[in-house]
Amino acid sequence: MLEQKHLALLDEAKRRGQPETGLRLCLEILALSSAIDRDCAARLAPHQLSEGKFVLLFLLHDRPEGLSPHELAERAGVTRATITGLLDGLERDGFLARHAGLEDRRKVSVRLSAKGQAAARVLFDEHTKWIATLFAGFNADDRQMFGDLLRRVWQNLDPTVTQASAQAAEPG
Amino acid sequence: MLEQKHLALLDEAKRRGQPETGLRLCLEILALSSAIDRDCAARLAPHQLSEGKFVLLFLLHDRPEGLSPHELAERAGVTRATITGLLDGLERDGFLARHAGLEDRRKVSVRLSAKGQAAARVLFDEHTKWIATLFAGFNADDRQMFGDLLRRVWQNLDPTVTQASAQAAEPG
DNA sequence: GCCATATAGTATGGCACCGTACTATATGTC
């Protein structure tokens, strides 16, 4: 349930006579997340989609007026530059199209094609259903306990770095 | 404690009238891991190191005879191509050097410089100490419980994708 | 109306990862 690099790290810690306390547990969290991400990527790849592209798809779903790259960046929590790249791929593969802005001529309206709409509709449900299966066998108490434990780690994280993905870190 | 994209996903799920069961919890695991990775990266960046480079550093530490790129790839759980890139950066920044193999002339022996040795020695301890602080306040029972919950999710993951990072998936 | 400034989108270059393809060397078989 760990990755190679994690085993290596544990080995080195043992070699240095350090206790495993917390270390293994932390690596298990990271390994589980990576495994979930890999699994997610593997599910989307056959559709020519990545996780980032999938997010844009459902952000645009049922939104005939479209969204601007700027809004997409804010809601997805990535930079506008990243959005440009994802849109290039999605447009190339026929999931959406960029339309020139009418009021503000700097703006672009991004709208799903029929293919994009269909993909968003179907894949979102598939995705959430799949995630639900990961927690098969968990009752409300288990979930409560799990969430509490996660939050306790979260609170120990360096608060200066933690806020990331808010995109506008506005330094100084 | 969630990222923008996770909030968007939860919103969309709510809009579709789907239950949150498991979904929010899953996103919290992913968000926590990302936060830990970000924090880790932020700690290493001032030393011109990434997490991948850091792994190579401690794999090579106290190993005067060095390791080959091939062995590094196996132990780090990434491809040889990735190792080439990491070594390029580490060599450029003076952490290590490539030495021609003597017995097998295809092989290269990668060995840390004094700077690399020093960095590996200091940073590894810093790193594990930092991780330990993330679990401050956790007693043995908490850790046991946490690990059990993680393992239960792990077992629900698609077994065909789960094995990744073993590098040699040897298809068919 | 004019200019400084802000904003929208993109381009460019960097990083860490991958898959694939290539070169050089080693090895096993005949």
Place this chain on the structure above:
DNA sequence: GACATATAGTACGGTGCCATACTATATGGC
């Protein structure tokens, strides 16, 4: 010893992410 095959390392191109810098358009102050 020659040749098919395997292995070591790298090159190349692709992805998703970032920071930075650039162009076009909008806006506020005068």
